[in-house]
Amino acid sequence: RAGMKIGFYYSLLDWRWPEYWDGPAKNPEGWARFRDYVHAQVRELMTNYGKIDILWYDGAWPYTAEDWQSQRLNAMVRSLQPDIIINNRSGLLEDFETPEQHIRYFDRPWESCMTIDEAWWGYHAGDRHLKSPPEIIRLLVRCVAGNGNLLFNVGPRADGSIPEAYKRRLRAVGEWLRRNGESIYGAGAAPISAGHLGLVTAKNNRVYLHIFYWPGKTACVAGIKNRVVKASILATGEEIPFEQREDRLFIFGLPRRPLDPMDTVIVLELEGRPEAIPPSFWKY
Incomplete structure (x- = not known):
């Protein structure tokens, strides 16, 4: 109903098998049995669940x-699921990169996998070091601004329930996305920079300034080649005055304090897709 995609996590390693610990060099026959078991499990996942x-x-x-035997394994996967995408953790590059617990930009598809706490992928009752909603939002924006995806992990309890502390954070991020999701979903990197203000995402002829460090009543962005047609607050639609002087865009009439302390998004509508003026042409 929600149009969500289905993905399976599959751990190749299996600590229950002594043959896994032995490895192919020490126990080639046992390893072959274990590997056949792995391939059969993956086949089942690709066959029985739509x-x-x-x-x-x-x-x-x-x-x-x-x-x-990852080439054979993944060839079988693609024969059963022709439209599937596969990550880079079977020993082959495949379709996308997966930096873990950090963000790193690549020149091909990628997603950062990160946890709501500092270390644990499963539920940990004693963990009190949870990422705040502003931290989660900034991680998300950093990924989108680098043409990447954020895979955000929340470890449920043994009964499948989500701890209330996790829920509060996820709901806050969801509320922010309800107001500002246009700057995230279907968006990607922009050729311009917001400088010290924050980060920039873009979609079609729109540029989204994610303001993490509020400038006060006036903001300045450099390097936009296009003519700016309109500037507004994404969450409210309120238009804001601006003036474009060569490569500089000055935005006026902002409140003294940020409208959204987590991330205020200003959307710029441009003539055409965003283009940047190379730094060597900036005038100081």
Whole structure:
């Protein structure tokens, strides 16, 4: 009903099997049995549950793609699910990169996988170091501004319930997305920079200034080649005055304090898709 895609996480490693610990060099026959078990499990996942959109492997280390026979495995996956995308954790590059617990930009599809706490992927009753809603939003914006995706992990309790502290944070992020989701969903990197103000995302002829560090009543952005047609607050639609002088855009009439302390988004409508003026042409 919500149009959500279906993805499976699959751990290649399996600590229950002694043959996994032995490895292919020490116990080649046992390893072959274990590998056949892995391939059969993946086949089951690709066969019994309808259309699958993502296969997210983990735990190939310390063994190689040859040890896992990953080319044969993934060829089988694609024969059963032709439209699937596969991550880079079977020892092969496949479709996308997966930096873990940090953000790193790539020149091909990528997503950062990060946790709501500082370390744990599963539920940890004693963990009190949870990311705040502003931290989560900034991680999300950083990913989109680098043409990436954020895979955000929340570990449920054993009964499947989500702790209230997690819910509060996720609801706050959801409320922000309800007002500002246009700057995230379907958006990507922009050729211009917001400088010290924050980050920029873009979609079609719109540029979204994510203001993390509020400038006060006036903001300035440099390097926009296009003519700016309109500036407004994304969450409210309220238009704001601006003046464009060569490569500089001055935005006036802002309140002294940020409208949204987590991330106020100013949307600029441009003539055409955003283009930047190279830094060597900036005038100081």
